[in-house]
Amino acid sequence: MGDSFEYPDFYNFPPFFTIQPVLATKEKQLDLWRDLIVRYHTQYKLKTLKIYECSLWSNDKIQRSLNREEVxxxxxxxVANGHGEWIDESHTxxxxLWRKPEELARDVYExxxxxxxxxxxxxxxxxxxGEDVNGMSFEGLDEELLRRALAVLENEGKCTIFKGDTSEEDGIKFF
Structure with missing residues (x-):
């Protein structure tokens, strides 16, 4: 994949590739990793992450990588922060989730x-x-996640979902 992704400055900081032992530093570091992964996957519209095959874990420029335990x-x-969900039992x-279902629900309703x-x-x-959703956070979203966002709106009384002949033809009426 052509690399037009703009890596943040901290990606070239060697300690970033070693999980830090001090809790406050570790939490900040994990926040940075989470933001990096979500931004990368959003830009390239990637929906899944095979955790032991991800190029983000290595930076050849500084010759640093996360080890398997750190990955x-x-x-x-x-996953713990709501931006990922395991889709296999082996957790690989x-x-x-580019955006959480609640965030997507707000975007869809807006x-x-x-x-x-x-x-x-x-x-x-x-x-x-559809053409009307070009550039929106939910454009190209997989059906399951979009349905979860719509379920949030349905629970809030902001829409109802009507069954169509196929799942793609299901109708959504907004209130």
């Missing part, structure tokens, strides 16, 4: 309001692949 710590932190692959869709029905397909 696991970073991945577990991503996770779904990266889009519905701004585009005059309150009281209207649109399809699930239109919400993740």
């Amino acid at each position: 696991q710590i970073v991945a577990d932190n991503l 692959t996770l779904r990266v 889009w519905a309001v701004q585009n005059g869709n309150i009281g209207s029905v649109c399809t699930l397909y239109e919400l993740h692949s």
Whole structure:
């Protein structure tokens, strides 16, 4: 993948590639790793992370890498903070949540309001692949995560979901 990704300055700081023992420093470091992973996956629209095959764990420029134990710590932190979900029992692959379902729900509803869709029905397909969602945080989102965001809105009484002939044809009416 062509590397137009802009790595933050701390990515070239050798201690970044060793999980720090002091709790406050470690927490900040894990926050930085989490933000880096989410930004990288968002930019390239990557939905999954095979944790032992990720190029982010190594920086050839400074000849530093996280070891397997440190990779696991970073991945577990991503999950613990709601930006990842294990999709296998062996905890080697996770779904990266570019945004949490609650954040996506806010984005979807804001889009519905701004585009005059309150009281209207649109399809699930239109919400993740329609022309009107270009550049939105939920554009290209996988169906399962979009449904979870819509469930948040449904629980808040801001939409209802109607069953279509196919899942892509399911309708969403915003209130």
